[in-house]
Amino acid sequence: MSSALFVALVLPVLAGAHFYVWWRMVRATTSPRSWWRRAGTVLIVLLALLLVAAPPAERALPAPLATAVGWPGFTWMAGILYLTLALLAGEAVRPVLMRVRRRHFAGDTVSGDGGERLYGTGSVPGPDSPAPASADGLPASRRMFVSRVVAVAAGTAAGAAVGYGAYTALGPPRVRRLVVPLTRLGPEAHGFRIALISDIHLNVLVGRSRTRQLVDLLNGTEPDLVALVGDLVEDADVAVQGRAAEPLANLRAPHGVYYVTGNHEFYSGAEQWVRFVRELGLRPLRNERIALPGFDLAGIEDASGVDHDDGPDYEAALGGRDRNRAVVLLAHQPAQVTEAARYGVDLQLSGHTHGGQLWPFTRLASLVEPHVAGLSRYRDTLLYVSRGTGFWGPPVRLDADPDITVVELVSPRA
Incomplete structure (x- = not known):
């Protein structure tokens, strides 16, 4: 702003x-x-x-x-x-x-001797009279x-x-589990588990110990793949918050740890954070896609990158692919599903909303954002929105518990 x-x-x-x-x-x-x-x-x-x-x-x-x-x-x-x-x-x-x-008050103004009123008679109040009445x-x-x-x-x-x-907000996030059937998912990917985390928002109030806690929770889910869908940091340079993010290097998943940018990375300088997470062993997906057993995994830049000449390129990430294979898209903002649906994305995984973070915004957010939290559908594309694990502004979450979600993909051909 x-x-x-x-x-x-x-x-x-x-x-x-x-x-x-x-x-x-x-x-x-x-x-x-x-x-x-x-x-x-x-x-x-x-x-x-x-x-x-x-x-x-x-x-x-x-x-x-x-x-x-x-x-x-x-x-x-x-x-x-x-x-x-x-x-x-x-x-x-x-x-x-x-x-x-x-x-x-009216009862107190009547004496016990014949019911004579102590005030309101026009007489001058004595030292024991009640305080003057207001309007x-x-x-x-x-x-x-x-x-x-x-x-x-x-x-x-x-x-x-x-x-x-x-x-x-400051306690451990809840681990949610979600089973998502995808029609085009190959049988070899049946039961594939993606541990989804978003909106960590490392800032002056939370730091390295919080990241260690999140890494332990993620590793404890024993995922096949970890996806971090943006807003790792809240408006800070790597020089300031880089040490707090270092425990991410300990994330373990057989098929890798993937990362896409959020709006706060662009407020902070996205290039420095992309380089940094790559050094930690995470794989940034910047308008690109990779082939995994049974499906494709794609990632696009956050929509705010447009203001920095580095916005999402859906054609680069999703164009020219084999339409017989399922594709899972990592995109920070749920609103990006409108373009994702045009490219036939099977499932989009997002964050950004914090689930509204604070009541009553948790109830009002749906007036401006139809996909605030949880699983929904836009045309033929499934969309899952995580409430995230951090907070923006006040270190308070009410009616929007933080979460890590293990998304299990299911194939009807298995």
Whole structure:
């Protein structure tokens, strides 16, 4: 996203969300000129600044400083989302709580001696009289009580969502198993297992230990072939994140380990990462195809490569092949299936979407991307989209568990 577009579209939304959270969590729950109000205001402003600073800091600052800024900044991206949603939900509850408190307040204003009211008679309040009522009939102290109840509930809900989401994102991915029959698959490839991994997103928050964990999981599935379908890294040079990727050299599969670029490789400099993974023993497939027993395996560049004069070339990867053989295509973005179907691809394996990564985007993503996660069909082409193993931005996944998928190919002729 360009800087101008970020300032024009994203910053106003972020500013509005932070002001709303401050209004409901700080101003409405604290007394004027209190220490709590000053501290809460400073905290909200600091978190807002860290959120905006975290993405550029990832590239501009030395690793220790980038990590120090990144953890609170990126985590707060999820925090402000869920706190805003929880407070908005609280707006529906607030009038109910107000009515309940108003009933209690009305009962409290009647004395036990003949039912004479203590206020509202036009007399001057004495030292023991209730606090002045606001326009809605509740004293300020009781309005503050309701605001505090809503704020505590919203904070608890948001904290639980972020905490569980971080536990999910940073924990080991789930290993899924999928059986896919392909009509043209040769009998010699019956039972062929492809371990699919995508969107590792090595960054200032996760590194070498995460890669080792993923390699152990992949090797543990005992695949015939490993396919890494893009976004190995999140906007970083090999000099910065190369060491974190080195454990990929330990991947083992009888028919090899293959790699195609994702959009974030092009944001980082795709050529350097292609050279690096090749040195690690991975085989990049850059608009090309190879023959394996019983089927062809093809790989194309990510669609974002067009902006770098290095985009997908479907004719080079899929043209002129034997149409009696099945072909499995590795392509980072699910949307590339539209061209893949024109070339008669049997199965496309993709990533990119993270399954939406964060609720409610996991439910809304299908409005703009029909293939968000799992197995689907586009015309005569099967498409499987992995939710990936990493995260973009906040180290949080909610309603979109990370996954590694073992795709087992089945031949009807076996």
